[in-house]
Amino acid sequence: MNIALLGYGRMGKTIEKIATERGHSIVLIVDKDDKDYDVSVADVAIDFSIPSAAVNNITNCFNAGVPIISGTTGWLDHYDHIISLCKEKKGGFIYASNYSLGVNLFFELNKKLAKMMNPIEGYDINMEEIHHTQKLDAPSGTAITLAEGIIENSNKDGWLLDQGNEDTIPIIAKRIENIPGTHTVTYTSAVDDIEIKHTAHNRQGFALGAVVAAEWLSGKRGVYGMKDVLGL
Ligand SMILES: NC(=O)C1=CN([C@@H]2O[C@H](COP(=O)(O)OP(=O)(O)OC[C@H]3O[C@@H](n4cnc5c(N)ncnc54)[C@H](OP(=O)(O)O)[C@@H]3O)[C@@H](O)[C@H]2O)C=CC1
Numbered sequence: 001m002n003i004a005l006l007g008y009g010r011m012g013k014t015i016e017k018i019a020t021e022r023g024h025s026i027v028l029i030v031d032k033d034d035k036d037y038d039v040s041v042a043d044v045a046i047d048f049s050i051p052s053a054a055v056n057n058i059t060n061c062f063n064a065g066v067p068i069i070s071g072t073t074g075w076l077d078h079y080d081h082i083i084s085l086c087k088e089k090k091g092g093f094i095y096a097s098n099y100s101l102g103v104n105l106f107f108e109l110n111k112k113l114a115k116m117m118n119p120i121e122g123y124d125i126n127m128e129e130i131h132h133t134q135k136l137d138a139p140s141g142t143a144i145t146l147a148e149g150i151i152e153n154s155n156k157d158g159w160l161l162d163q164g165n166e167d168t169i170p171i172i173a174k175r176i177e178n179i180p181g182t183h184t185v186t187y188t189s190a191v192d193d194i195e196i197k198h199t200a201h202n203r204q205g206f207a208l209g210a211v212v213a214a215e216w217l218s219g220k221r222g223v224y225g226m227k228d229v230l231g232l
């Protein structure tokens with residue numbers, strides 16, 4: 001498979017290594033100053049760039065008829081527009097806030113736990129995400145997906161960064177050097193805590209998941225998620 005990498009930072013470089021090990025070719029690398037690129041040379045594109053570049057990169061792929069795996073976080077205010085555009089252009093698209101298998105299992109566990117906890121009185125919920133100091137967005141995309149999973153399965157109706165109230169989930173975002181990504185959901189009562197936690201040890205799980213998603217999406221049209229890729 002011929003792959004275009006949109007974004008060649010920490011994730012782009014890790015994906016390059018894993019994709020090459022799996023027998024794929026990187027035919028295009030687009031970084032900060034590459035504006036007029038031709039993505040049609042690729043079978044599939046993988047975008048791990050920056051929040052302000054993601055929408056333009058995704059749009060370029062739809063216009064070129066190249067399916068795209070979107071890993072960049074922090075651009076979701078434009079998500080509905082991108083989904084409409086994908087349908088209009090008959091594109092192929094996957095966005096996941098986190099491509100690692102472990103986190104996608106964690107997403108399912110989080111939803112089940114939220115459903116079980118919802119009728120039980122006396123517990124407050126809170127969430128913490130910790131990432132490296134270079135991260136541009138807060139809260140993390142993964143924390144937002146976790147919050148959405150809880151909202152779907154409880155009477156909470158939103159989330160707030162670094163604060164909360166009875167109706168919302170507080171997400172505390174911490175930035176500590178060299179942390180690839182740690183997410184914790186805690187239910188606290190006067191007598192105990194129930195806590196689920198995912199700790200990424202490095203970026204390889206994210207990168208492998210993105211390459212597996214690209215293999216899966218290549219040649220397809222439509223909007224999918226990691227649940228489709230992993231059969232969860
Ligand atoms: N979904 C998932 O599983 C994961 C998602 N992420 C997300 O992926 C994104 C990238 O993370 P990471 O690799 O750590 O970040 P990096 O900052 O290391 O890499 C981003 C790269 O994109 C480049 N860039 C800037 N503008 C453009 C542009 N217009 N087109 C293409 N590339 C551009 C940057 O260049 P320069 O530095 O010169 O500005 C940089 O090289 C983040 O949004 C992060 O949250 C990260 C890990 C997992």
Ligand SMILES: O=C(O)C1=N[C@H](C(=O)O)C[C@H](O)C1
Nearest residue numbers: 073097098135140141142181
């Ligand atoms: O910026 C990162 O590094 C990460 N970003 C994603 C997010 O915002 O959830 C995924 C992972 O946690 C690493």
